[in-house]
Amino acid sequence: MDAGREEGLPTPEVWSSFVRRLEERYGLCEVPRSSLLGSCRPDFLSHALQKRVAFLLPSAVLGELATTHPIVSIASDGESPAVAVPGAVIAAYVGRSLQGPSGGVHGGAIASILDASIGMATNPRSDPDGYVTAQLVVNYRRIVPLGSYVVAIAYVHDREPARRKCYGMSRLVDAGALARTPSIGFSRKPLEAARRDATRERLYADATALFVRQRARRSVGDAEASSQVLAHATQKIRTVRVWNWPAAL
Numbered sequence: 099m100d101a102g103r104e105e106g107l108p109t110p111e112v113w114s115s116f117v118r119r120l121e122e123r124y125g126l127c128e129v130p131r132s133s134l135l136g137s138c139r140p141d142f143l144s145h146a147l148q149k150r151v152a153f154l155l156p157s158a159v160l161g162e163l164a165t166t167h168p169i170v171s172i173a174s175d176g177e178s179p180a181v182a183v184p185g186a187v188i189a190a191y192v193g194r195s196l197q198g199p200s201g202g203v204h205g206g207a208i209a210s211i212l213d214a215s216i217g218m219a220t221n222p223r224s225d226p227d228g229y230v231t232a233q234l235v236v237n238y239r240r241i242v243p244l245g246s247y248v249v250a251i252a253y254v255h256d257r258e259p260a261r262r263k264c265y266g267m268s269r270l271v272d273a274g275a276l277a278r279t280p281s282i283g284f285s286r287k288p289l290e291a292a293r294r295d296a297t298r299e300r301l302y303a304d305a306t307a308l309f310v311r312q313r314a315r316r317s318v319g320d321a322e323a324s325s326q327v328l329a330h331a332t333q334k335i336r337t338v339r340v341w342n343w344p345a346a347l
């Protein structure tokens with residue numbers, strides 16, 4: 099075992115297989131942890147989720163990257179038109195370092211994943227003038243066992259641009275079956291189905307959030323830092339697929 103490697107951490111092969119299952123199911127792309135979002139958030143989420151975190155970004159982000167950075171390639175699945183669904187998915191492996199008093203994964207870690215997923219759905223890109231969390235309500239439905247694969251599926255369900263408000267939801271589900279199964283026997287579903295797939299997916303927690311667009315613009319210095327992060331991030335992106343759930347909100 100690698101020095102400093104957490105006991106029970108999935109091997110790179112297992113993680114890759116898991117991510118492939120996700121890509122197949124949702125038509126998503128994996129972006130390396132150290133890229134766009136991870137670099138923007140050197141915080142609890144980035145650090146605590148250890149090495150096996152895939153940030154799966156909405157197509158609005160990917161489209162922009164593809165335009166400005168030819169290294170990013172985008173391919174449609176050929177079945178449905180590319181739809182910029184205002185959603186986002188985070189896949190994560192939650193290991194022993196995230197143990198809470200319940201014996202399972204700490205609620206703060208769960209809230210962080212849910213928050214980040216809705217934040218990604220709300221912000222069309224990593225925008226220095228973007229939306230921030232004003233309110234987050236988390237319902238903890240089941241204890242998340244340590245060493246689980248989890249997936250947060252987030253989407254925006256309402257926007258009030260004039261009032262700078264944006265409402266989102268996210269569901270944190272067990273992805274263990276996806277991680278273990280060599281092939282998955284169900285096809286990509288509309289967003290509506292993904293919202294309430296309780297029969298197939300073990301729901302751990304869900305959240306609703308209000309995001310509010312910041313009133314004041316950031317300074318030019320911050321904008322420059324942000325673009326540097328973007329440039330750095332895109333160097334690490336290798337292959338990308340359009341996230342095109344066939345249903346728009």
Ligand SMILES: CCCCCCCC(=O)SCCNC(=O)CCNC(=O)[C@H](O)C(C)(C)COP(=O)(O)OP(=O)(O)OC[C@H]1O[C@@H](n2cnc3c(N)ncnc32)[C@H](O)[C@@H]1OP(=O)(O)O
Pocket residue numbers: 135138213214216217218221223224225229230231232233261262263308310311312313
């Ligand atoms: C791509 C990367 C995605 C990453 C996502 C990361 C998300 C995060 O973790 S952000 C970090 C945590 N959040 C923060 O630090 C935010 C701190 N808070 C703030 O900056 C401010 O309070 C802020 C911007 C939310 C609102 O302040 P302000 O601009 O003064 O808002 P204000 O004009 O009073 O209110 C605007 C509207 O929002 C409503 N509102 C504001 N805050 C709240 C709240 N907490 N609860 C309910 N409603 C609220 C107001 O009632 C008002 O509604 P309406 O227009 O209907 O009257």
